[in-house]
Amino acid sequence: MPDSAPKRTRETLIHLKDESIRRIMAGEKAVERSFHEARLVATLAAGLLLVGFLLVAQWRGNATLQNSLDRQSDQNLAIIIQQLTTENSSLRNEIMALEVRIITAERDTLDRSEVLNQATRELNGLRVIAALEPATGPGVVVRISDPERVLLAQDFVTLIHELRSGGAEAISVNGKRVGSNSGFSGEGTRIVLDGTILARDFEVRAIGNAQSLDQSLTLPGGLKSTLSTFPGVTVEIEQVEEIALPAMKTPEFAYGEPFEE
Amino acid sequence: MMVLVLALTLGITLGLLTNIMVPAAVLTYLGVSVLAAIDACLGGVRASLERTFDDKVFVSGFITNTLMAAFIVFVGDRIGVRELYLAAVVAFGIRLFDNLSTVRRLLFRRWGWE
Numbered sequence: 519m520p521d522s523a524p525k526r527t528r529e530t531l532i533h534l535k536d537e538s539i540r541r542i543m544a545g546e547k548a549v550e551r552s553f554h555e556a557r558l559v560a561t562l563a564a565g566l567l568l569v570g571f572l573l574v575a576q577w578r579g580n581a582t583l584q585n586s587l588d589r590q591s592d593q594n595l596a597i598i599i600q601q602l603t604t605e606n607s608s609l610r611n612e613i614m615a616l617e618v619r620i621i622t623a624e625r626d627t628l629d630r631s632e633v634l635n636q637a638t639r640e641l642n643g644l645r646v647i648a649a650l651e652p653a654t655g656p657g658v659v660v661r662i663s664d665p666e667r668v669l670l671a672q673d674f675v676t677l678i679h680e681l682r683s684g685g686a687e688a689i690s691v692n693g694k695r696v697g698s699n700s701g702f703s704g705e706g707t708r709i710v711l712d713g714t715i716l717a718r719d720f721e722v723r724a725i726g727n728a729q730s731l732d733q734s735l736t737l738p739g740g741l742k743s744t745l746s747t748f749p750g751v752t753v754e755i756e757q758v759e760e761i762a763l764p765a766m767k768t769p770e771f772a773y774g775e776p777f778e779e
Numbered sequence: 780m781m782v783l784v785l786a787l788t789l790g791i792t793l794g795l796l797t798n799i800m801v802p803a804a805v806l807t808y809l810g811v812s813v814l815a816a817i818d819a820c821l822g823g824v825r826a827s828l829e830r831t832f833d834d835k836v837f838v839s840g841f842i843t844n845t846l847m848a849a850f851i852v853f854v855g856d857r858i859g860v861r862e863l864y865l866a867a868v869v870a871f872g873i874r875l876f877d878n879l880s881t882v883r884r885l886l887f888r889r890w891g892w893e
Contacts, residue, residue: 561834562823563786565841569816570790571799576813578794579801586803 646688646725649697649766653688657725658732659756664718666750671704673745674711677722678702680741684734686724688763692716695766728757783824807856808849811867815848816841818871821878828885844871 587595645651660677662669678696681689689696691711700712709716724731732755735742742753801809819841826832848867855863 558827558832558834558837559782561837562820562827562832563782565816565820565823565837566783566786567790567793568841569813569820570787570792571794572809572813572816574791574794575799575801576806576809578799579803579806580810582800583803583806 643687647698649688649695649700650768652763652765653725654760654762655687655725656728656757656759657686657688657723657761658728658735659758659761660720660722660724660735661754661756662720662722662745663752664720664748664750666748667707667718668748668751669709669720669745671702671709674702674709674720677735677741680734681722681724681726681731684724684726684731686726686731688725690723690763692721693764695764697766697769699769700766723761723763725761725763732757807864808852811848811852811864811871812845814868814871814875815844818875818878819844821875821882825878825882825885828882828889 587598590598642651646653674691678689678691694711694714694716696711703710734740735753735755742755745751745753819837822840823832823837826837848871851867852864855861
């Protein structure tokens, strides 16, 4: 069969060609389909991506909005307003109470400082009177010269007494402060103040109202005129704006003790 | 399927990273729009499982549904029927669950659990 062989070969070839064309076309189709599918999936994926994004955005926004006042119901807003009003008024009350406390405290402080000032003044006065501190102020200077040595210790006791009666707060004789426990004594013609012999030219200084001190000494029949009758004794009284007296030597306390009744 | 899950995760991550702030006025509209978008995506998944997915239908459906949802809320606001958004929510909600159950069933069939 010389004839059939080539024919069959041709048929086979045609068949093979068809087959290969079909295969190529199928492949192309498959590729196309897969491309198409990929596109579909990509579209869907893009949609889902957008959904996820929007979901988060909405979630976030809503969370913040939920807390804002815009979103609250009227009832809630009324409650909030009421709460705020109550809180406000209670805070205002607190402010007022605190202000009252401030005023009270300020008054207390004033009172206390007033009391303290008073106490300080009193203490200073007491220190001056007790002769524990140097003192300064207006007063008189009494100069007595006694060249004949006729004055006695008693005369000085009287002088000090007169000055104190005239309101003297502090007194010194010849630069020695006269305190509450000072004493004059006489040994012969010498006059001794707290163990110190006084020179015969006496200078007595007294702090107080200068005018009344002066008057207490210069009254008719007062000490000045009495002393002036002694032979050789001269008394000069000078009112001064400011004199300074030294402190007394602090006495040693041995026996007395204060006690409260 | 993995691609879709990945895309969703990516979207959420992107949203978290960009720290986007939606204006309060848009928020009400966007809420329903998001619901519509979720519904559209679920519909797309279902269609792709049924091998009837068409990207033109999906994209047009996605856009139209989201815009319409927002529009309905807007109209409801304007005409004094604020509850109109409920219509959109109910409609999309029902469709969403419907799609979800279909997707579930289709997935079971595909994995041979049925």
